[in-house]
Amino acid sequence: MYTILGIIAKPMGWLMRLLYGVVGHYGIAIIIFTVVVKLCLYPLYIKQTKSTVKMAEVQPKMQALQRKYANDKETLNIKMAELYKEEKFNPMGGCLPMLIQMPIIMGLFALLRNPMKYITGDMIFAFHESFLWIKDLSQPDPWILPIIAGVATFISFTMNQLLSGKDNANNQMGGMMKMMQFIFPIMILWMARSFPSGLALYWAVSQIIQIFFNIHMATLRKKLRNDKGGNKKKGKK
Numbered sequence: 002m003y004t005i006l007g008i009i010a011k012p013m014g015w016l017m018r019l020l021y022g023v024v025g026h027y028g029i030a031i032i033i034f035t036v037v038v039k040l041c042l043y044p045l046y047i048k049q050t051k052s053t054v055k056m057a058e059v060q061p062k063m064q065a066l067q068r069k070y071a072n073d074k075e076t077l078n079i080k081m082a083e084l085y086k087e088e089k090f091n092p093m094g095g096c097l098p099m100l101i102q103m104p105i106i107m108g109l110f111a112l113l114r115n116p117m118k119y120i121t122g123d124m125i126f127a128f129h130e131s132f133l134w135i136k137d138l139s140q141p142d143p144w145i146l147p148i149i150a151g152v153a154t155f156i157s158f159t160m161n162q163l164l165s166g167k168d169n170a171n172n173q174m175g176g177m178m179k180m181m182q183f184i185f186p187i188m189i190l191w192m193a194r195s196f197p198s199g200l201a202l203y204w205a206v207s208q209i210i211q212i213f214f215n216i217h218m219a220t221l222r223k224k225l226r227n228d229k230g231g232n233k234k235k236g237k238k
């Protein structure tokens with residue numbers, strides 16, 4: 002596992018070193034690094050959003066098949082496959098972007114938790130630089146940055162739940178996700194108090210960017226629904 006994380010973290014370390022060479026400050030390099038990573042992941046968020054909207058469109062037909070073939074699992078599976086083919090819908094489309102993101106996030110975690118392992122050269126003293134109120138980015142910030150990270154995570158998570166809730170109102174995972182809406186930000190706050198400030202800074206900035214992504218995704222979902230609704234009306238005419 003650590004070898005895999007190292008393979009992912011190493012090129013990220015090169016990027017971090019490159020950014021540090023340009024801006025000359027570890028904290029600012031982390032912020033720019035975070036923006037670059039989020040922009041690289043942006044196409045995956047778009048794909049995930051489109052898949053979620055498509056799921057909402059196909060879900061009534063899926064539920065109708067589940068009711069009709071409730072006692073015939075084999076036929077249900079065949080009909081489901083036919084429906085996916087007819088609608089050109091991949092049920093894993095919404096999960097794939099998240100699966101791709103996970104090793105990237107884990108690689109970032111490895112890099113920023115132990116940067117000296119993956120970044121060498123003239124940056125060896127950079128990890129101890131101060132940033133705003135933080136005296137040493139290699140040491141934990143007891144409260145301010147963890148609170149910012151926790152609050153930003155809560156807002157981002159809540160927005161995401163509100164958006165996906167409209168498309169997955171009957172989702173059985175809804176109750177668990179509602180609970181995670183509160184537990185996850187608290188976990189982030191608690192962990193950020195023990196992690197290097199550089200890692201907490203990355204997460205806080207990442208979640209703030211994600212809030213703006215969520216606002217954009219909400220607009221995109223609305224546009225996709227309106228386009229679908231307009232096409233259906235034209236089809237009826």
